[in-house]
Each structure stands twice: as structure tokens, then as C-alpha cells.
Amino acid sequence: MCPGEVSGRGGTAQTGCHRCGHAVLLGTMSTERSHTVPETENGSRLDAFVARVLRDGNGCGVRAAKRLIEDGAVLVDGKPRPAQFKLRTGNVVAVHREIPPSSPDTLVLAGIGGEYLAFAKPAGLHTARIAGSAEPSLEQALAAQWETVRKSPLLPEHHPIPDVLRAVLGPLPHEESTTVPALPPEPPALLSRLDAVTSGIVLAAASDGAASRFRAMEAAGRVCKYYLxxxxxxxxxxxxxxxxxxxxxxxxxxxxxxxxxxxARHTALYPLGEAASFPIPGAAGGTTLAAICIKRGARHQIRAHLAHAGFPICGDTLYGREQGGAPFRLHHARLVIPEFSFFCLPTWLPLTPIV
Known part of the structure; x- marks a missing residue:
């Protein structure tokens, strides 16, 4: 289902997918640091201050600091502030950072279909390279590891799809064949971007023609992106x-x-059940596991639309509310284009709910 199809709860038919199933996403570690603004930093911009206090072994430039602020990972006295916010002596700046797995284990293929490759991005990993920062990104990993991936691609394990997901996301067939097509010599171009805090499918194209066809399909509303x-x-x-x-x-x-x-700019939200019934690690009472569908997407569309509807994503300090350190759970689980479908489950979702 996609936006505009809220009344219909049946599955959406699809054509064959070369490979789809559960991609094993690698775990991340998280750190949270609080920094009290000293007198010497009175009047400093928030992004410049964050860049300075986070300069460590991994490095952090101003652009990387801005990305953290935009992702809602930086709070000033418990509230989100823009990058240009002027700090005052005594402000407490809290920075939550997801530390992604290091190379070479970052690249996991969620599926291959024709000239399209779907990569499973773990939470905490940037999609695109950030200028002036040594923090890892999927784009950097592709450039550094592509030759290894071509020779020995890390493919997903296949698992039965829970009925509760099948009812909303539609049938999810996959071929039994483990044959992998020849991969191009050059790294594919990424076609989509996820926030660093969001995990899941990032699509790439093996040729300029495939990239152009995807853009045309997306503009025509023929692409459906499903999130959990x-x-x-x-x-x-x-x-x-x-x-x-x-x-x-x-x-x-x-x-x-x-x-x-x-x-194509609308957001459809579907309930799957109370989160505690699955059970999802860290999920508190009064929360719901939901499926979300968009066709194109704008910056922070899902996060902003869900908060506006009264159902902010748990742990989203930028658009939601303080929830006692609840983990942020947003995962791009399925991507459907006219000829192919890609699917991967997040590590935090058990394969079957409690009966």
C-alpha cells in the first residue's frame, strides 16, 4: 500500500525479485556526552562548538556537526536548536552519537535486481560522505570495498516473513536460486539517502541509464517506500x-x-500492533509498531508527518518529546519499483510476535 490507499488493507501484487529477505544489519554502539558551555565559548555558534568538543580520534568538522544537529542528535538544555544558535555560558549541550560498525563489515546487500542493488545501512552510519569529517559513510565504504563486494558479496539470509507484516506490505516472494549476476567494475551510484539515525535500504544503480529510469519512475509516483x-x-x-x-x-x-x-508527497501510516507484543527491545508501554509508506519523500518527511499526526517516533528528540532515553526506531524495510522489490528486516524486530 502507498499513500492514497489507506482504505485498502490487502497485499499489493509484485513481480519477481531477484533476491529479497532478511538482511543481517550489524549492530551499533551509541554514546551520549554532555558538555557545559564555558565562559570562553559564550556567544559561539552551536555547530562550531559541537565540532570542537567532538574532535577526537574520528574527527568532526563543522559540516559533520551540522548533520548531527539536523538529525536531532544535539540538544541544548534539553531542546533542539538550529546550527546557528548562539550559546551562552552554562548551557548544557548533549550530543548523542551512534557509532557505526567499522569497515569492512559495513556493506551488506539486501538484494540485487537487474541493474539495481539495495544495501542495508545500519543506524549510525551516514549515507553520503561528509566533507571535512573522518566519520564513515556508506558512500565511502562503497568506494573502498567495492572490489571485495564484487568478488564475494555478503548476501542476506532468508527467513519466513511474519504474517503481520505480509498483511500490510504485501506478498514477499523470493527465488530459491543463489545465483548472483555479474556486478559492474565501478561502484554503483547511490539513489537515495537516509538520516544517520535511520537504518534500512539504500538503493544504488549500476549505470547512468538505470539511475535515470529510477528518477523517472519516482517522479511518476511508481515507487513505493515502506518503513517500520x-x-x-x-x-x-x-x-x-x-x-x-x-x-x-x-x-x-x-x-x-x-x-x-x-x-506522492503524502505519508500513509498503518498500525501493526502494540510494540510490547513483539517484543521489541527498549519499547515501552503505550507504543505501537507501525508501517509507513511514502512514494517520493522530502527531508524528514516521515518524522515530521508522524509527529504532526500525534504519533511521533519514539526517541525522536527533534520532532517528538523526551521519553527517558527510548531508542530511535525507524527502518526502511521495503522498496518496490515496477520490476523489482527489495526487503530487509531491522535487527530490533523479532521475526514473529508473541501469541
Whole structure:
């Protein structure tokens, strides 16, 4: 199902997928540091201050600091602030950082279909390379490890798909064959980007022609992107959020009162059950495992739309509310294009719910 199909809860038919299933996402570690602003930093910009205090073995430039701020990983006295915010002596700046797995284990293929490759990005790993930062990214890993991946691709394990997911995401067939097509000599170009805190599928194209075809399909509304999230509140019915978005402020997307006339910019939200019934590690009572579908997507669209609907993602300090350190759970689980479908489960979701 995609936005505009909220009333229909049946599965969506699809054509054969070369490989789809459960991709084993590698775990991440997280750190949270609090820094009290000294007198010498009074009046400093938030991004410059974060860059300075995080300069360690991994390094952190101003652009990397801005990315952390935009992802909601930086709070000033418990509140999100823009990168240009001027600090005052005594402010407490808390920085939450996901430490991604190091190379060479970062690259995991979630599937291959024709000239398209789907990579499973773990939470905490940037999608694109950040200038001035030594922090790892999927783009860097592709450049460094592609020759190894071509020779011995790390492919996903196959597992039965839980019925509760099949009912919403549609049938998820996969071929029994383990044959892998010849991969191109040059690293594929990434076609999508996920926030560092978000895990899941990032699609890549093996040729310029494949990239152009994907962009055309996306513009025509023929691409469906399905996410899984743990949201705050008990969601018991499907919700469609049609509000337009203002993304001019990179730090935080604003939800506008008027509807967006383009259905491809809407967000559809479907309940899968109370999160505690699966059980999901770290999920508190009063939370719901939800499926989300978008067709194109704008910056922070899902996070902003869900918060506007009254069901912010748990642990989202930028758009939600403080929840006692609840982990952030947003995962791009399935991508459907006219000829292929890719699927991978997050590590935090058990394969079957408690009966």
C-alpha cells in the first residue's frame, strides 16, 4: 500500500525479485556526552562548538556537526536548536552519537535486481560522505570495498516473513536460486539517502541509464517506500497525512496547514500492533509498531508527518518529546519499483510476535 490507499488493507501484487529477505544489519554502539558551555565559548555558534568538543580520534568538522544537529542528535538544555544558535555560558549541550560498525563489515546487500542493488545501512552510519569529517559513510565504504563486494558479496539470509507484516506490505516472494549476476567494475551510484539515525535500504544503480529510469519512475509516483517504526501512542487505525512541508530550514522540517496537491508527497501510516507484543527491545508501554509508506519523500518527511499526526517516533528528540532515553526506531524495510522489490528486516524486530 502507498499513500492514497489507506482504505485498502490487502497485499499489493509484485513481480519477481531477484533476491529479497532478511538482511543481517550489524549492530551499533551509541554514546551520549554532555558538555557545559564555558565562559570562553559564550556567544559561539552551536555547530562550531559541537565540532570542537567532538574532535577526537574520528574527527568532526563543522559540516559533520551540522548533520548531527539536523538529525536531532544535539540538544541544548534539553531542546533542539538550529546550527546557528548562539550559546551562552552554562548551557548544557548533549550530543548523542551512534557509532557505526567499522569497515569492512559495513556493506551488506539486501538484494540485487537487474541493474539495481539495495544495501542495508545500519543506524549510525551516514549515507553520503561528509566533507571535512573522518566519520564513515556508506558512500565511502562503497568506494573502498567495492572490489571485495564484487568478488564475494555478503548476501542476506532468508527467513519466513511474519504474517503481520505480509498483511500490510504485501506478498514477499523470493527465488530459491543463489545465483548472483555479474556486478559492474565501478561502484554503483547511490539513489537515495537516509538520516544517520535511520537504518534500512539504500538503493544504488549500476549505470547512468538505470539511475535515470529510477528518477523517472519516482517522479511518476511508481515507487513505493515502506518503513517500520516504533511510535509513541496507541495507533489503532490507518492514518493518511497530506500536509505540505516546508524544508527550507535544514535543521527542522515544518508541517504546513494546507494539503500538498501531489499525492506522492503524502505519508500513509498503518498500525501493526502494540510494540510490547513483539517484543521489541527498549519499547515501552503505550507504543505501537507501525508501517509507513511514502512514494517520493522530502527531508524528514516521515518524522515530521508522524509527529504532526500525534504519533511521533519514539526517541525522536527533534520532532517528538523526551521519553527517558527510548531508542530511535525507524527502518526502511521495503522498496518496490515496477520490476523489482527489495526487503530487509531491522535487527530490533523479532521475526514473529508473541501469541
Amino acid at each position: 517504526a516504533v511510535v509513541d501512542g496507541i495507533l489503532d487505525t490507518a492514518v493518511s497525512v497530506t500536509n505540505a512541508l516546508n524544508t527550507s530550514n535544514r535543521a527542522q522540517t515544518k508541517v504546513l496547514p494546507e494539503a500538498d496537491p501531489d499525492p
